[in-house]
Amino acid sequence: MFALDAIVLIISGFILLRIAGKKVISEMTPLEMVTTLAIGTIIGHVDAHSRLLRTIVTIGLFIIILIVFQYIAMKWPFFQKMIIGKPTLVIKDGQILQQNLAKLRMTTEQLELRVRQQGITNISDIKTATLEVNGQLGYELTKSASPITHKEWEQLLKALKVELEKEEPKKDSVFEKVRRNAE
Numbered sequence: 001m002f003a004l005d006a007i008v009l010i011i012s013g014f015i016l017l018r019i020a021g022k023k024v025i026s027e028m029t030p031l032e033m034v035t036t037l038a039i040g041t042i043i044g045h046v047d048a049h050s051r052l053l054r055t056i057v058t059i060g061l062f063i064i065i066l067i068v069f070q071y072i073a074m075k076w077p078f079f080q081k082m083i084i085g086k087p088t089l090v091i092k093d094g095q096i097l098q099q100n101l102a103k104l105r106m107t108t109e110q111l112e113l114r115v116r117q118q119g120i121t122n123i124s125d126i127k128t129a130t131l132e133v134n135g136q137l138g139y140e141l142t143k144s145a146s147p148i149t150h151k152e153w154e155q156l157l158k159a160l161k162v163e164l165e166k167e168e169p170k171k172d173s174v175f176e177k178v179r180r181n182a183e
Contacts, residue, residue: 012056029084029133035066084133091115091129094122094142104131115139 028036039059073080080086088100090111101111114137115123125145130138148156157163 008052008056012059031066031069031083035062038062087130087132087138089128090131090137091123091126091139093128094124094126096123106131111137120145 039062042055042058042062069083073083088104090097090100090104090106096108096111098108101108112123114131115126115129118137118139120126120139120141122145125141127140127142129140132138
């Protein structure tokens with residue numbers, strides 16, 4: 001009987017987490033992280049004295065509360081700041097904002113690590129950078145450090161009077177498969 005309870009619990013947990021949304025740990029807000037960890041803890045503490053239905057209902061309530069909080073945060077910006085948070089500016093015009101780093105309890109070295117992980121070698125190449133609510137570094141490069149876009153490349157070639165061959169989308173592209181499946 002215990003094996004059947006475990007199977008039902010795992011399947012229920014999987015379904016309820018799918019309802020909660022598609023995010024990986026690195027993209028989760030603190031509220032989503034707490035909910036996921038709580039669900040894991042609840043599932044991990046199920047034993048012979050626990051009722052299967054009570055456990056599934058508890059997990060379901062966590063998911064419902066998460067969805068309600070997400071809806072409230074989307075509907076009212078004031079609650080969004082309280083529940084989810086806002087990005088924090090950490091670099092402006094190539095200068096690290098030490099005051100904001102201190103509020104985040106982050107060292108300059110930790111910020112520099114995140115910058116290097118983005119493939120940026122000079123902080124002076126960053127126009128603005130924010131630490132997002134999910135912990136990721138968002139940034140905008142200065143114009144001189146920004147890579148050229150396809151549109152800019154086409155404009156340059158047009159100005160030089162060089163013609164490009166038209167490229168047909170490949171039939172076996174993973175994006176083509178997703179587009180076909182979405183239709």
